[in-house]
Amino acid sequence: MMVKVGIINVTGYIGMELARILHQHPQVDVHSITGRSTAGQKLGEVLPHLADMNLTIEPELGEVTLVFSALPHKTSAEAVVAALERGIKVIDISADFRLREAKDYDKWYGFTHPVPQLLGEAVYGLVEFHRNQIASSRLVANPGCYPTSAILALAPAVKEGLIESDIIIDAKSGVSGAGRTLSLRTHFAEVNENVSAYALEGHRHLPEITQELGRLNPALALAVTFVPHLIPMSRGMLTTCYAKVNVGKGSVEEQKKKVLELYTEFYRDEPFVRVVDTPPQTKQTLGTNLCLIHPTIDPRTERLIVISCIDNLIKGGAGQAVQNMNLMLGLPERMGLEGSAVYP
Numbered sequence: 001m002m003v004k005v006g007i008i009n010v011t012g013y014i015g016m017e018l019a020r021i022l023h024q025h026p027q028v029d030v031h032s033i034t035g036r037s038t039a040g041q042k043l044g045e046v047l048p049h050l051a052d053m054n055l056t057i058e059p060e061l062g063e064v065t066l067v068f069s070a071l072p073h074k075t076s077a078e079a080v081v082a083a084l085e086r087g088i089k090v091i092d093i094s095a096d097f098r099l100r101e102a103k104d105y106d107k108w109y110g111f112t113h114p115v116p117q118l119l120g121e122a123v124y125g126l127v128e129f130h131r132n133q134i135a136s137s138r139l140v141a142n143p144g145c146y147p148t149s150a151i152l153a154l155a156p157a158v159k160e161g162l163i164e165s166d167i168i169i170d171a172k173s174g175v176s177g178a179g180r181t182l183s184l185r186t187h188f189a190e191v192n193e194n195v196s197a198y199a200l201e202g203h204r205h206l207p208e209i210t211q212e213l214g215r216l217n218p219a220l221a222l223a224v225t226f227v228p229h230l231i232p233m234s235r236g237m238l239t240t241c242y243a244k245v246n247v248g249k250g251s252v253e254e255q256k257k258k259v260l261e262l263y264t265e266f267y268r269d270e271p272f273v274r275v276v277d278t279p280p281q282t283k284q285t286l287g288t289n290l291c292l293i294h295p296t297i298d299p300r301t302e303r304l305i306v307i308s309c310i311d312n313l314i315k316g317g318a319g320q321a322v323q324n325m326n327l328m329l330g331l332p333e334r335m336g337l338e339g340s341a342v343y344p
């Protein structure tokens with residue numbers, strides 16, 4: 001029997017990608033979709049590429065078994081609580097349940113968390129590390145896009161103690177990462193043929209990255225410098241990580257081989273993480289739930305360099321959420337998520 005699912009805020013970039021992916025999913029029926037300013041309109045009027053779904057955008061969520069909340073942070077927490085109170089399983093795509101400490105919401109997001117008692121219950125939805133907990137959870141906090149690419153890139157090195165604690169994460173995101181709400185910063189003339197770094201004083205995704213990497217190796221006193229960049233493409237994310245390596249003796253070539261083998265083994269059974277032997281490119285992940293990772297060592301400085309690529313809207317958002325949904329509903333993890341990248 002098809003499982004009824006809902007999407008709160010279908011008209012944002014993540015919401016519409018969820019709708020597109022779930023429409024192809026063989027075991028779920030998108031039964032209820034919500035929107036704020038577009039409530040009452042047919043989905044196809046608002047998003048013509050989804051006209052086949054023949055759904056109407058509602059002001060409130062209908063009767064479903066599981067719902068995705070794709071609202072901005074703070075607003076999402078309220079929707080999540082309302083759904084949980086109705087006995088609905090929830091995957092929250094916002095940041096509202098990703099951090100363990102309530103005080104971090106005051107510091108990094110500028111609001112006091114309305115339900116801090118749920119922060120301990122929410123499972124961080126990076127499937128590669130919390131598969132079993134996700135499967136039995138009623139509330140999953142889907143990871144942010146930058147954290148997904150950075151944590152997957154660094155996890156084997158951090159967990160296996162391959163690197164020293166001083167880490168640099170240099171990440172580039174396509175403009176859809178900033179969402180669909182109009183802003184001067186994302187106007188065509190502002191981003192086209194332009195590249196900019198931002199949030200040098202500390203991006204909101206930094207506590208999420210350090211929290212999750214810290215759980216993998218609590219003994220490593222992490223010092224993470226994270227600098228995000230906005231680049232002129234619609235979607236895609238490339239993250240390059242640097243850290244002093246600590247793989248023991250041997251030539252650099254031997255060390256490189258060892259690191260590649262360790263990464264390959266670490267992710268051997270992961271359906272959506274691929275360790276590749278050449279630097280990956282964002283287009284190789286476009287439209288897929290894949291994370292491509294290439295680790296190597298700089299022979300001059302003996303620094304580990306790890307490059308990872310994802311589609312920020314898929315593995316960095318809607319696809320990873322469907323991967324979580326599959327686990328929560330007891331369905332095969334890859335269901336609805338197979339298919340090759342759109343290239344070029």
Ligand SMILES: NC(=O)c1ccc[n+]([C@@H]2O[C@H](COP(=O)([O-])OP(=O)(O)OC[C@H]3O[C@@H](n4cnc5c(N)ncnc54)[C@H](OP(=O)(O)O)[C@@H]3O)[C@@H](O)[C@H]2O)c1
Nearest residue numbers: 012013014036037070071072073075094177179180181317
């Ligand atoms: N974009 C990404 O790559 C990405 C990746 C991972 C996670 N996320 C997270 O996923 C969530 C959705 O992101 P997104 O990029 O899809 O958002 P988005 O495209 O910016 O969504 C914007 C839409 O949300 C609606 N909205 C804004 N404020 C609202 C409110 N207070 N109540 C109800 N609706 C509101 C607006 O629709 P109306 O004006 O029509 O009402 C607006 O058009 C965010 O929490 C974001 O941090 C995003």
